[in-house]
Each structure stands twice: as C-alpha cells, then as structure tokens.
Amino acid sequence: MEKLRQLRRAKDAMDRDWADPDLDLAAVAAHAGYSRFHFIRAFKETYGETPGQYLSRRRIERAEDMLRSADLAVTEVCFLVGFSSVGTFSATFKRQTGLTPSEYRTRHVGRGTALIPGCYALLWAGGFPGTGRDRNS
Structure with a gap:
C-alpha cells in the first residue's frame, strides 16, 4: 500500500507540473522517494508505461x-x-x-x-x- 501511495504522489506531480520543461525523472522519482531506476521499474509495473511515456x-x-x-x-x-x-x-x-x-x-x-x-x-x-x-x- 505504501508503494502505491508513493507512486501516486509522483504521478500527481507529473499531472500538476506537466508543462514544466525542467520536470525530469530525478525530480519525479524524488516525489516517490525512489532512485531513478527503481522508480522506472515500479512505475511501469504499476501503470503499464514508463514515467517518460506517461508524461x-x-x-x-x-x-x-x-x-x-x-x-x-x-x-x-x-x-x-x-x-x-x-x-x-x-x-x-x-x-x-x-x-x-x-x-x-x-x-x-x-x-x-x-x-x-x-x-x-x-x-x-x-x-x-x-x-x-x-x-x-
């Protein structure tokens, strides 16, 4: 449950700040409290696409x-x-x-x-x- 909450926090940041050209993988991963590479794997496993594809x-x-x-x-x-x-x-x-x-x-x-x-x-x-x-x- 905590994993999903962390990923939702990051997804919410992308939904809120989508127009910010400085929004990058490191910033979004930080919202979830993950390293960049762990975040990519967890996000794709949960949502079916990478954070970059989603954004x-x-x-x-x-x-x-x-x-x-x-x-x-x-x-x-x-x-x-x-x-x-x-x-x-x-x-x-x-x-x-x-x-x-x-x-x-x-x-x-x-x-x-x-x-x-x-x-x-x-x-x-x-x-x-x-x-x-x-x-x-």
Whole structure:
C-alpha cells in the first residue's frame, strides 16, 4: 500500500507540473522517494508505461486541446506543453496521434467553437518563461 501511495504522489506531480520543461525523472522519482531506476521499474509495473511515456502522453493530450481550441502557432503550443524542441514535439505528437500537429489542427478545427485568440491563451497560460511576462518570473 505504501508503494502505491508513493507512486501516486509522483504521478500527481507529473499531472500538476506537466508543462514544466525542467520536470525530469530525478525530480519525479524524488516525489516517490525512489532512485531513478527503481522508480522506472515500479512505475511501469504499476501503470503499464514508463514515467517518460506517461508524461509525454499527458503533454500531447494537452497539445491536442490547444491545437483544437486556441489560435496559437505549433511552436507556441510546443513550448506551452513543456517540450523544449519543436522537432521532438512534432515527432512525439505524430507517433501518438498519427498526424503532425499541423495536420491534426487542420482535421479538427471547425468541429466546435471558434478558436480562442492566441493572446488570450498565452495570457491564461502565463506567457513564455524568461520573457518577464509569465506568472513565475
């Protein structure tokens, strides 16, 4: 029971801090009180995927929401969901969804409400780190 509680603590940290590009395996493992390698094994045994796979999946799910609902460039979405490389973001997105981010937007925009203007989405998300306009500066 204690093992599950520790793993849930780490999973909660990933769910809470998914957009933080500095969220890494060592930080998440520390939430669970495990070494990195023991944490990977225990997490995969419990949840069926590695912590890295889980975090990437969560980030791509958030990116899908943004691409459907906000008028933001793919690059902006990439950084807002915690990726630090557009190439890595695009490859991960395509692997998970079968479409590039641009193809995904083209296929899914227009099926619901109008896109939220990018300036509002950025304001809500806190802007980009390091620009002096984000909530955490």
